[in-house]
Amino acid sequence: MMCEIDALLAQLPRFSEQGIWKPGLERTHRLLDALGRPQDAFDIVHVAGTNGKGSTASFLAAMSRAAGWRTGLHTSPHLWQVTERMRIDGEAAPEDWLAAALRRAQPLVEKTQPSYFELTFALSLLYFAEHGVDLAVVETGMGGRLDATNVLAPALSIITDIGLDHTRFLGHTIERIAQEKAGIIKPGVPVVTSARSPAVEVIEEIAETRGAPVHRVERDVRALSESIALRESTVTVSTPNQTFRDLRVGLAGKHQIRNAMTALRGAELLHIDQRAVHTGMREVCTLSGLHGRWEVLAERPLVVTDAAHNADALAAILDHLKVFRQTGSALTVLLGVMRDKDTGAMGKLLAEAGAYVRPVKPASDRMCTPEELTGALRDAGARVGEPCAIREGIRTFLAEASAADTLLTTGSHRIAVRPQDLSP
Numbered sequence: 001m002m003c004e005i006d007a008l009l010a011q012l013p014r015f016s017e018q019g020i021w022k023p024g025l026e027r028t029h030r031l032l033d034a035l036g037r038p039q040d041a042f043d044i045v046h047v048a049g050t051n052g053k054g055s056t057a058s059f060l061a062a063m064s065r066a067a068g069w070r071t072g073l074h075t076s077p078h079l080w081q082v083t084e085r086m087r088i089d090g091e092a093a094p095e096d097w098l099a100a101a102l103r104r105a106q107p108l109v110e111k112t113q114p115s116y117f118e119l120t121f122a123l124s125l126l127y128f129a130e131h132g133v134d135l136a137v138v139e140t141g142m143g144g145r146l147d148a149t150n151v152l153a154p155a156l157s158i159i160t161d162i163g164l165d166h167t168r169f170l171g172h173t174i175e176r177i178a179q180e181k182a183g184i185i186k187p188g189v190p191v192v193t194s195a196r197s198p199a200v201e202v203i204e205e206i207a208e209t210r211g212a213p214v215h216r217v218e219r220d221v222r223a224l225s226e227s228i229a230l231r232e233s234t235v236t237v238s239t240p241n242q243t244f245r246d247l248r249v250g251l252a253g254k255h256q257i258r259n260a261m262t263a264l265r266g267a268e269l270l271h272i273d274q275r276a277v278h279t280g281m282r283e284v285c286t287l288s289g290l291h292g293r294w295e296v297l298a299e300r301p302l303v304v305t306d307a308a309h310n311a312d313a314l315a316a317i318l319d320h321l322k323v324f325r326q327t328g329s330a331l332t333v334l335l336g337v338m339r340d341k342d343t344g345a346m347g348k349l350l351a352e353a354g355a356y357v358r359p360v361k362p363a364s365d366r367m368c369t370p371e372e373l374t375g376a377l378r379d380a381g382a383r384v385g386e387p388c389a390i391r392e393g394i395r396t397f398l399a400e401a402s403a404a405d406t407l408l409t410t411g412s413h414r415i416a417v418r419p420q421d422l423s424p
Contacts, residue, residue: 028149042133073288074121092289105122185206228323302405309341309411332401334415335373336373
């Protein structure tokens with residue numbers, strides 16, 4: 001069935017793969033109108049940002065499901081199968097549904113000429129409508145103002161942290177990128193943001209012009225205590241409304257505490273109760289179907305996969321790893337990076353961490369070749385080994401590592417590792 005799905009989708013332009021971007025909402029409007037406006041059948045939370053938007057969306061979807069709401073979650077890109085982009089209550093869409101939907105949509109595709117992202121987004125909404133979700137949490141693709149998802153009329157908007165990513169398309173300053181992300185703000189619709197200065201001032205200014213109340217996480221949500229472990233954190237936080245004691249956050253690292261606090265403030269505005277907040281936070285991966293965020297696949301030696309796709313995300317992962325890495329132990333990193341990323345900055349971080357880096361052979365034309373990655377890493381001062389396929393690199397590490405050593409696979413969604421990849 002996936003072969004048929006892939007064949008049908010292969011006919012569509014994938015602008016991200018081609019290194020170009022064709023922004024605009026007209027194609028998506030036409031497509032959704034022809035599908036009967038499925039987005040009108042449920043409430044929506046719209047999530048934008050540079051880093052943390054997928055995790056924040058997953059936290060909120062998990063809390064919504066724990067509250068008893070049938071919950072849709074649209075994220076991108078997928079790790080292994082396109083059906084992961086459209087999940088209900090943590091489960092990916094069935095392959096037979098997507099194949100049938102693609103066949104039904106074929107005349108509309110020929111008429112409206114959508115991109116891969118635009119069609120899969122529209123089909124996510126159709127899937128949610130046909131299967132009766134109460135709430136859909138929808139992550140933007142790139143940007144916000146001209147992103148295909150910005151056709152939505154949400155009940156709540158969330159903007160996570162803003163960083164320098166996709167600068168070729170979104171702008172070369174934090175302020176300019178914040179303007180694009182803030183394009184999702186709708187008149188009168190509340191906004192939760194974890195963005196920091198100078199981005200947050202841009203967001204507040206745009207929100208004010210649209211009469212949209214702003215809830216700043218750094219002002220409204222305060223961590224009273226926190227304890228960080230390898231696989232999760234425990235925090236007590238206060239909001240303007242209440243105190244949440246001993247929240248177990250099922251995604252590890254200080255950066256995930258920030259994402260969890262952002263989602264928690266959103267949950268409050270949606271009137272999700274404390275019990276559901278606790279359950280959703282603790283069981284975020286199970287309830288939302290999230291993979292590839294600090295996913296610990298083995299402990300001795302430590303094997304972690306994380307889809308950190310830019311320097312800011314990689315820095316957060318390495319900071320968390322530093323807490324649990326044994327002194328003197330070896331760190332091996334299997335790295336695959338998209339060509340539009342700042343590989344020099346990522347290489348400098350890996351050099352500072354003392355990592356031995358093996359470039360991963362690319363899974364798409366948009367990824368750096370091993371030669372390109374090797375050059376950038378060496379220029380940044382990192383130790384670089386031979387390029388490898390992902391499973392080859394894992395096998396070599398497991399054959400040679402001591403129990404105290406660490407393997408991290410990172411740099412892109414395209415090289416996320418599954419537990420079975422550790423098998424001989």
